[in-house]
Every structure is written in C-alpha cells, then in structure tokens.
Amino acid sequence: MAQEIGADWVARMADEVIAEAEKRAPGKPIVCASGISASGPIHLGNLREVLTPHFVADEIRRRGIACEHLISFDNYDRFRRVPNGIDPSWAEHIGKPLSAVPAPPGSAHASWAEHFEAELTGALVELGVVYRAISQTEMYTSGAYRELILKAMRERATIDGVLAKYRTKGKPKLAQNADAEEIAAAEGSGAASEEDGAAGSDYYPYKPYCGGCGRDLTTITAYDDESTSMTYVCECGFTETVLLSEFNRGKLVWKVDWPMRWAYEGVTFEPSGVDHSSPGSSFVVGGELARAVFGTEPPIGPMYAFVGISGMAKMSSSKGGVPTPADALEIMGPAQVRWLYARRRPNQSFKIAFDGEINRMYDEWDTLTRKIADGTASQADVDAHRRASSTAELTLAETPRPLPYRTLASVVDITGGEEVQTLRILSDLDPSNPITSLEQVQPRLAHAQRWVNTQLTAEQRTHVRTEPDRELFATLDATQRESLHLLLDGLDKDWSLDGLTTLVYGVPKLQLGLPMDTKPTPELKVAQREFFVLLYRMLVSHDTGPRLPTLLLAVGADRIRQLLTV
Numbered sequence: 001m002a003q004e005i006g007a008d009w010v011a012r013m014a015d016e017v018i019a020e021a022e023k024r025a026p027g028k029p030i031v032c033a034s035g036i037s038a039s040g041p042i043h044l045g046n047l048r049e050v051l052t053p054h055f056v057a058d059e060i061r062r063r064g065i066a067c068e069h070l071i072s073f074d075n076y077d078r079f080r081r082v083p084n085g086i087d088p089s090w091a092e093h094i095g096k097p098l099s100a101v102p103a104p105p106g107s108a109h110a111s112w113a114e115h116f117e118a119e120l121t122g123a124l125v126e127l128g129v130v131y132r133a134i135s136q137t138e139m140y141t142s143g144a145y146r147e148l149i150l151k152a153m154r155e156r157a158t159i160d161g162v163l164a165k166y167r168t169k170g171k172p173k174l175a176q177n178a179d180a181e182e183i184a185a186a187e188g189s190g191a192a193s194e195e196d197g198a199a200g201s202d203y204y205p206y207k208p209y210c211g212g213c214g215r216d217l218t219t220i221t222a223y224d225d226e227s228t229s230m231t232y233v234c235e236c237g238f239t240e241t242v243l244l245s246e247f248n249r250g251k252l253v254w255k256v257d258w259p260m261r262w263a264y265e266g267v268t269f270e271p272s273g274v275d276h277s278s279p280g281s282s283f284v285v286g287g288e289l290a291r292a293v294f295g296t297e298p299p300i301g302p303m304y305a306f307v308g309i310s311g312m313a314k315m316s317s318s319k320g321g322v323p324t325p326a327d328a329l330e331i332m333g334p335a336q337v338r339w340l341y342a343r344r345r346p347n348q349s350f351k352i353a354f355d356g357e358i359n360r361m362y363d364e365w366d367t368l369t370r371k372i373a374d375g376t377a378s379q380a381d382v383d384a385h386r387r388a389s390s391t392a393e394l395t396l397a398e399t400p401r402p403l404p405y406r407t408l409a410s411v412v413d414i415t416g417g418e419e420v421q422t423l424r425i426l427s428d429l430d431p432s433n434p435i436t437s438l439e440q441v442q443p444r445l446a447h448a449q450r451w452v453n454t455q456l457t458a459e460q461r462t463h464v465r466t467e468p469d470r471e472l473f474a475t476l477d478a479t480q481r482e483s484l485h486l487l488l489d490g491l492d493k494d495w496s497l498d499g500l501t502t503l504v505y506g507v508p509k510l511q512l513g514l515p516m517d518t519k520p521t522p523e524l525k526v527a528q529r530e531f532f533v534l535l536y537r538m539l540v541s542h543d544t545g546p547r548l549p550t551l552l553l554a555v556g557a558d559r560i561r562q563l564l565t566v
C-alpha cells in the first residue's frame with residue numbers, strides 16, 4: 001500500500017536508490033545494508049549505521065516497492081584486544097573470531113559477539129526496525145562464500161595491486177589501550193593495514209583460523225590455483241595442508257571481505273562512517289575491488305557523521321563512557337530515539353541528551369506534535385515525525401497523555417516514584433481534565449523516573465525540607481515576609497498548575513502595586529526572580545529547583561504552610 005511520499009532527505013535518498021536499483025537489477029527486491037561489529041558495546045553512534053538504511057528501506061516499502069534491510073553481524077572478525085575492565089586473561093583469545101571468544105564474565109550469552117549483539121537486537125525490536133540478520137560466522141563456516149573466496153584467491157595479484165596504491169610504511173601508531181573507535185579511525189585514515197595481507201609475490205587476501213589454536217596468527221605458505229591446495233603455518237607451531245574448495249575456517253581480509261559481500265548480496269545502498277571517506281579507506285578501496293575483482297558496482301550511500309552525547313552522569317564508568325541504544329531507551333521512548341536520527345541529514349552530527357537537555361528535546365517533540373495536529377508544521381518536520389512514530393509495518397506506541405517530560409521528572413524526583421502521591425500530584429495539574437490513572441502517562445513517566453534515578457547526581461536531586469528554616473526566616477525583611485503571606489493567602493484559590501503559575505508570578509506584582517495582568521518589565525522580573533529564590537531556599541534549601549508551580553503542587557498545600565510559617 002503506497003503512502004504519502006515525503007520531502008526530506010530520506011525521500012530523496014529513496015528516489016536515488018530506486019533509480020539505481022532499477023538500472024542494476026530491474027524487478028528484483030532492493031537491498032539496503034548495514035554492518036555491525038560486536039567487538040564491544042554497540043553504541044549510539046553505531047545506531048546511525050543501522051537507522052540510516054532503515055529509514056531509506058522503510059520509505060521504499062511505504063511506496064509499495066519490495067526492499068530488504070540486511071544487517072550483517074561481523075562476528076567472524078578477529079578479537080583484537082581486551083577492553084578495559086575485562087579480565088586480562090582474555091588476551092589468550094586475541095586473534096580468534098568474535099563468535100569463538102567467551103562472553104565477558106557474568107554474561108548469560110555463549111560468546112563475546114552474542115553478548116554484545118543481543119543488547120542491540122533487543123533495542124532494534126523496540127525501535128521497530130525490520131531487518132534480516134546475517135551472521136558472518138554462519139556464512140563463512142557454511143561455505144556460502146566459497147566461489148567468491150576462490151575468485152579472490154585467483155585474483156590476488158589484482159587485489160595486491162589495488163592495495164599497493166594505498167599502502168604506506170608501517171601501520172598507524174595506536175596506544176595499547178586504544179578503543180574501538182580509535183582503531184576504526186586509524187584503519188580509515190588511509191593506510192592499507194597489515195591486516196589486509198602482506199605485500200608482494202606471496203600476497204593472499206585470505207586468513208585461515210588455525211586448526212590448532214583457533215587464532216588467525218597464520219601465514220599461507222603455498223597455494224595452488226588448480227587444486228586449491230593451501231598450506232599454512234601458525235605462530236603456535238601448527239601447520240596443515242587443506243583444499244580451500246572444502247575448507248570453511250577462515251575469512252577474507254576486511255577490505256576484500258566487504259566488496260565480496262556487496263557482490264554476494266547485491267547491495268544497492270549502504271552508508272559508511274565519516275572515517276571511511278579518506279583515500280585508502282575500506283569504502284574507497286572496496287569500491288575499486290568490487291569493480292576489478294567481483295564485477296559489481298559498489299553501493300551508493302552517504303557518509304554519516306558522528307553522534308555525540310551530552311551528560312551521562314553515571315554510565316561512564318560501567319560502559320566505557322559510551323551509551324548504547326538500550327541505555328537511551330531506558331530514558332526516552334523509541335519514537336524519540338528514531339526522531340533524533342530521522343530529523344538530521346546523515347552528514348550532520350548531532351547530540352543525544354542524557355542531561356537536562358532531554359527536557360528541551362521532549363518539549364520540541366510535543367510542540368511539533370501540536371503543530372502537526374493544527375496543520376502548521378513544515379513538510380520536512382511532518383516527515384521526520386512520521387518516520388519517528390511509525391514504519392511501513394507498525395505504529396510505535398505513544399504516551400496517551402504526553403505531559404511535559406520535565407514536569408514528570410520533577411514530580412518523581414520529589415515523590416521518589418511513590419504511585420499514590422504521584423497520581424495525586426498529576427491529577428492536580430489540570431483539575432478540569434485530570435489524569436485519572438498513571439497508565440495515561442506511561443511509558444513517559446517510567447522513562448522520566450529512570451532518568452531521575454540514573455542521570456541526576458545527588459546534588460541535582462530535589463530534597464524538600466522536613467522542617468522550616470527558622471534561621472533563614474529570622475533574616476527576612478518585612479517585604480519578604482509579606483510575599484510569603486500573599487502566597488499562602490492565594491494557595492487555595494486555584495490549586496492547579498495554571499492557578500499556581502498565576503500566583504507565583506502575581507505575588508511580586510501585588511507587592512509593586514501592579515495589576516495581575518501586567519506585562520513583565522525589567523523591575524518586575526527582578527522582583528519575581530528574588531521571590532522565586534526565596535521560595536526555593538525556604539522549601540528545598542537551594543537557589544533553584546524544579547519549576548515552582550510544579551514544585552508547589554508536588555509539595556502540597558499543608559506542607560507549604562508548614563515550611564513557610566515560622
């Protein structure tokens with residue numbers, strides 16, 4: 001069923017992909033691809049590798065055209081290094097396929113790769129991403145790539161010639177504890193690396209995993225194109241001679257592996273990280289090898305920019321400083337996560353807020369939702385919202401009564417999430433249309449609660465005083481005391497968010513002899529600011545805090561009286 005065609009970057013890319021696929025393989029389902037390495041936590045930057053083709057494939061399917069999104073799990077790649085925080089004894093597994101390395105201690109999963117893939121695939125279900133998973137371990141060990149591997153071996157001189165153009169002396173220098181991103185950046189920096197195979201007459205684009213120790217510390221010493229007889233030796237001392245036409249325990253070096261898979265799967269669209277744009281990068285070299293060796297055109301696809309993070313108070317130590325999609329889904333809904341990626345072109349970098357900016361992000365989302373409802377949103381904004389909240393297959397659940405995230409966060413900050421109190425406060429916000437069940441504000445309430453619990457420091461939490469601050473009260477002048485009286489006098493007039501908003505802004509107006517509907521003047525703003533600071537200090541012993549009307553509602557009239565009457 002064809003739907004409305006958008007006017008955003010996704011729609012334009014889908015146009016290009018459809019036209020390109022029509023040239024390459026008319027009538028066949030279109031293939032969009034992502035590659036994911038489970039060498040460690042798969043973070044929110046890697047999610048762009050998945051969501052960029054997801055949005056394009058989804059747009060194509062919305063138009064009623066068959067299109068498949070492949071996610072290749074590169075779990076047959078070698079384990080390169082033991083990340084910080086993991087038992088150093090894991091070093092014995094360096095050189096084995098990621099799918100053959102034991103999972104980190106305490107994991108319920110069978111292997112290193114499975115452990116990190118599982119968290120991502122769980123998040124992808126929640127995000128509504130429809131895809132076909134390809135395990136490279138399964139592909140290689142089943143012999144699926146046999147013909148293309150034999151072809152790469154026959155064409156090894158051609159491959160060596162292409163790589164030679166990009167080889168530089170030595171490999172990029174990296175600190176011992178370089179993280180995955182640094183390694184990826186160094187690999188993309190231009191030099192064809194050692195892992196592409198040694199140069200010269202004995203160059204082979206294939207690495208066996210050793211039959212003795214399971215690692216790839218192997219060197220091919222003889223290969224016969226006719227018989228496919230291959231002899232290799234390993235640093236561990238093991239050696240054997242096998243027929244490559246029957247051997248399934250090895251893989252093509254990365255820069256050859258990637259174009260081989262473009263050919264195998266018929267990929268028309270695959271994005272790549274900005275670090276792949278330089279000369280000698282995998283994408284550039286892969287493109288040359290795709291044409292020269294595998295007789296196929298490389299996919300079209302944008303370079304995508306980095307995704308930054310703001311905030312993240314507590315996660316840094318346990319997760320190496322890089323939050324994952326599952327971490328983001330703890331504190332925001334799937335539609336909001338999708339929206340962050342859909343509304344920026346892939347070449348624009350953006351930040352995901354784990355700090356107070358998350359409140360603003362939700363405000364923007366709510367404003368956009370209202371604009372769409374009343375028909376005043378721009379077409380590009382409408383497109384981004386639609387891609388965030390639905391796919392060709394499903395509509396993502398939204399919170400029925402989307403109260404501002406900052407309001408929910410303030411309320412659970414004060415109540416600690418206690419349900420009866422939380423419902424009481426939320427139902428007071430708007431007495432003309434009260435919240436009658438916490439279900440009406442789920443899952444946003446649960447996300448705000450987890451944000452408060454995991455991202456706010458003790459210093460940032462709100463602690464309502466249990467006793468009046470008599471010392472502070474003793475220092476107040478007559479005007480300040482009068483302002484507290486005026487507030488208490490007005491408390492019961494309109495116990496609602498609107499009523500209390502009018503009251504807290506109105507008290508300084510009354511004191512200045514101004515009518516309640518006075519527009520703000522510099523003098524009035526100063527008086528209001530001073531009044532607000534006084535209230536915060538009396539109620540929470542700080543100069544700032546949650547928005548005052550929300551704070552007053554949450555504290556409750558009785559306790560306000562107790563704390564402001566000394």
Ligand SMILES: [Zn+2]
Pocket residue numbers: 210211212213214215217234235236237238
């Ligand atoms: Zn070995």
